[in-house]
Amino acid sequence: MEKIPILRMGNLLLVTIQVDLYDRLAETLESDLVQMIKKTGARGVLIDISAVSIIDSFMGRIIGNIATMSKILDAETVVVGMQPAVAITLVELGLPLNGVLTALNVEKGMELLKKKIAEEEPEEEEDHGDTE
Amino acid sequence: MVTLNRESMSIMREIDVIPFRNRLKEYAVKIGMSLVNQTKIITAASELARNMLKYANGGKVTIEVVSKGRENGIRMVFKDEGPGIPDIDKAMKDGFSTGKSLGLGLPGTKRLVSEFAITSEVGKGTTVIVTKWKNG
Amino acid sequence: MKNEAIKIFQKKKKAVLENWMKFQLADEGLREDLMSNEDLRSQSEELLDAFIDNLSDENIDDPANSAFEAIVDILSGISISRAKQGFSPRETGIFVFSLKDALLNVLQQEIKDPQELYVQSLKIIKIIDSFGISTFETFIKGREEVILRQTDEISEISTPVIRVWDGILALPIIGTLDSARTQIVMENLLQEIVESGSSIAILDISGVPAVDSLVAQHLIKTVSATRLMGAECIISGIRPEIAQTVVHLGIDLSQVVTKASLASALKTAFGLLQLQVVKKQKQQQITE
Numbered sequence: 001m002e003k004i005p006i007l008r009m010g011n012l013l014l015v016t017i018q019v020d021l022y023d024r025l026a027e028t029l030e031s032d033l034v035q036m037i038k039k040t041g042a043r044g045v046l047i048d049i050s051a052v053s054i055i056d057s058f059m060g061r062i063i064g065n066i067a068t069m070s071k072i073l074d075a076e077t078v079v080v081g082m083q084p085a086v087a088i089t090l091v092e093l094g095l096p097l098n099g100v101l102t103a104l105n106v107e108k109g110m111e112l113l114k115k116k117i118a119e120e121e122p123e124e125e126e127d128h129g130d131t132e
Numbered sequence: 133m134v135t136l137n138r139e140s141m142s143i144m145r146e147i148d149v150i151p152f153r154n155r156l157k158e159y160a161v162k163i164g165m166s167l168v169n170q171t172k173i174i175t176a177a178s179e180l181a182r183n184m185l186k187y188a189n190g191g192k193v194t195i196e197v198v199s200k201g202r203e204n205g206i207r208m209v210f211k212d213e214g215p216g217i218p219d220i221d222k223a224m225k226d227g228f229s230t231g232k233s234l235g236l237g238l239p240g241t242k243r244l245v246s247e248f249a250i251t252s253e254v255g256k257g258t259t260v261i262v263t264k265w266k267n268g
Numbered sequence: 269m270k271n272e273a274i275k276i277f278q279k280k281k282k283a284v285l286e287n288w289m290k291f292q293l294a295d296e297g298l299r300e301d302l303m304s305n306e307d308l309r310s311q312s313e314e315l316l317d318a319f320i321d322n323l324s325d326e327n328i329d330d331p332a333n334s335a336f337e338a339i340v341d342i343l344s345g346i347s348i349s350r351a352k353q354g355f356s357p358r359e360t361g362i363f364v365f366s367l368k369d370a371l372l373n374v375l376q377q378e379i380k381d382p383q384e385l386y387v388q389s390l391k392i393i394k395i396i397d398s399f400g401i402s403t404f405e406t407f408i409k410g411r412e413e414v415i416l417r418q419t420d421e422i423s424e425i426s427t428p429v430i431r432v433w434d435g436i437l438a439l440p441i442i443g444t445l446d447s448a449r450t451q452i453v454m455e456n457l458l459q460e461i462v463e464s465g466s467s468i469a470i471l472d473i474s475g476v477p478a479v480d481s482l483v484a485q486h487l488i489k490t491v492s493a494t495r496l497m498g499a500e501c502i503i504s505g506i507r508p509e510i511a512q513t514v515v516h517l518g519i520d521l522s523q524v525v526t527k528a529s530l531a532s533a534l535k536t537a538f539g540l541l542q543l544q545v546v547k548k549q550k551q552q553q554i555t556e
Contacts, residue, residue, distance in 0.1 A: 020153070023146055023182065054153065054171065056178040057240060080498060084458030085171035087496040088451075091489045093175065093240040094226060098523075102498035104465060109498070168455055 004029045006036050012113060013037065013075075016048040021055070026062040033066055037073045044113035045070050048106055050081030060095040067100045076116045077101065080109035135207075137197040144190035149181045152193065156206070159197055163204045165266050173206060173264040176244040179237050180210045180260055188214020188257065198263065205246065205265040216254040224250075271328055273388040276378045277320045277371070285316055288370035295362055302353050311346060316367070318342055328391050331398035343399055344406040351410030364403050368396040423452050429460040436537045437466045438530065440505075442475030450486040454493050467499045468537045472530050474505030484519040491524050500525070500540060504533035 002025060007014040013036055015029070033045060045066070049055070055063070067077040078101045090097065101116070103109035137159075141152050153174055160170040177193075184191040191212030198207045217223050226239045242248040246268035252258040277284060289309060292298065303311075318339050327333035343364070350360050371392050379385040427449070432438045439457055443449075457469055471490060476483065487503060494501035504527040506514075514521060527533040538545065 020150065022150055054174050054178060056175045056182070057237060058182060082496050082498070083171075084455065084462060084493075084497065085168045087458060087493040088168050088454050089171045089175045089244065090496055091493045092172065092243050093179075094243070095240070096492035097496060102496055104461065104467060104498040108467065168451070 003032070006032060008036075008040055008042070011041070011043040011117070012110075013040065013042045013045045014048075015046070016051075018051050021052060021059050023058055026059050030062050030066055030069070034069050034073065037070055037075050042075050043117045045075055045077040046106065046109050046113060047077065047079050048081050048109075049079060049086075050083065050105070052086065053083065055082075055086050055090060057093060057095055060090060060093070060097060064097055064100060076113055078103050078109040078113050080104065080106055133198050133200045133207075135196050135198050136204075138194060139196075140192060140194045142190065142192045143181050143184060146185060148190075149178065149185075152181060153178060156195055156208075159195060159206055163197060163206065163266055165206075165264075169264060169266070169268075172244040173262075176241045176262060176264070177208060179241045180208070180262070183237055183260075184210055184212045184214070188212035191257075200265075203265045203267065205263055205268070207261065207263040210260045210262075211257065212259075213257040216256055216258055217250075217252040218254050220250055220252055271325050271388075272379065272384065273375060273392065274320075274323050274325070274328065276375060277323065280374050280378065281316065281320055284320075284370050284374050285313055287373050288312055288316065288367050291366035291369050292363065295366070299355060299359055302355060312363075312367075315339065315342055315346070319367075328395070331395045336395070336399075340399065340402045343403050347403045347406040348410035348413075351407045352414060357404065357407055360403060360407050361400065364396065364400045367399075368393060371396070423449060427453050427456050429456050431460075431464055431466070432470070432534065433537070433543075435464075435466050435541055436468045436470065436534070437461065437464065438470040438472060438534075440472040440475060440530075443477070445473075445476055445483045445486050447482075447486065450490060454490050457490065458493060458497055461494065461497055461499050468540060469494050469499055469501045470530065470533045470537060471501060471503045472505040472533070473503060473510070474507070474530070476505075476510075479510045479513060479519075481517050481519055484514065484517075484521065488521070488524060502527055502533045502536060504528070504530045 002019070004015060004017055004019075004025065007016075013033065015033065017029075019025070021029075036042070037045065047063070047066070049063075063079060067079075070077045079097075080103045082102065101112060103112050139155070141148070141155065143149060143152060156174055156177055157170060160173060165173070181193065184193075191210060191214070193211070194209040196207040196209075198205050223238050224242070238250070241262070244264075245262040246265045247261075247263040249261045250258065289312060292308065292312070293305065322335045322339060324335065327335045346363075347360055350363075372389055375385060375388055375392065379388060427439065427441070430438045430440075437457070437460055439453065441453065445453070453471075457471075460466070461469060471487065473479070473487070479487075491501040491503070502525045503521075506526055506528055525536070527536060
């Protein structure tokens, strides 16, 4: 069965979606990722969707789920590289994915993840919610 | 409205959605639809195809290239023989779902297309007709 | 046997043309400023030639006959060019309908039997009327093309995306924000964000006359789409009246970063990018 590979880079997990998603594939990714976070103790997840041309409500929900689930497991999720047409369609569909961190590209996504993780490391009290 | 081209596909399994989406994309490119509108109509089609699979175990979809005046567009008819929708008005409201979804399927889809019509009869099935104009 | 009227027209072509020109020139609304009499004459002659050459026993009773397509094509060309030159529909109408007068006038002189005259006149009237309808259809189409082109031009020039700083884009919106416009704004903005790799976009609405709940919805959509791409969107240029209506209408803008002026939005953007604007010192060393 087709699977989306999950790469590990230090305390981060990297997922690049190169194919158009269909429901089962997205569901598999969700469970694989959550397992992987648990297994590796990763602190951040970066999902590159720059090659994805269609995101409908189901896949949008999966992305939201991944973000929420990894948060519970103490990992931040950043979605990077969404195409303009996909962003406009998601907004029109009524799915602005509030609560999911986003970045323009992998590089900026990495920066954001590292910043988020560093913020949490030293002291837990400080709450920076400015980019959400 | 004049129909220029017509093609039917049946969607019985989840994997059938992919070739259907590809075919739809070919038509959208052929009539010169912008990338944003292509994305909107394919997303709408994806929503409706999923509904058919989820609630009616599949159905049939017809893709048509249509023309009205100077505008070209794509019309799709999704026809299933599922349980039907008892209260269409309710189903068309944001946030309503009988399944475990977000309930954005039908109202969200309506926002993505130019024209949207739904008829349903309990026990007989549901038909959804959507049209997206090239510049609409 | 050839139809009586056709024979007459072929024989009296010159008389018909003279008649037609006379009717056209007699009209008070003749637009000599838009078209010279010579041009009008050659245009009329071309059309009349095509008409009389194509007229036959088979099609004289049938205004929808395909033989008339050539004439409708010529008429459409004339009609569209007239629409673009600024002729009024009335003036274009007179051009076609005075041909009817000219044709009937000649028929009247040539056919003595009233019964025959009536039958032939009716046929000619029907054909010219159908020409008249096609003329109006194409005239309006010509005008619509002008409008469409202008609409495109307006929407194109009215949504410029400006790179104000490395990583900061600004988009001044002038005029009302409807849903079609919002689409264009969003597309241009998001495309530019991708191309320039900017992480901040400033939407300046100083030039938007009023913000109602629909406009606000469009603004919120644009902000949401920008965020999905991974960039932050600031809305600036909010006038006091707009702030008042927003609150009175109960519009929730709490999810959106708003600033009164473009300057303060830019300042916020600099802050987000951890940039600082410092006054240049005369001396080499910079004091804090």
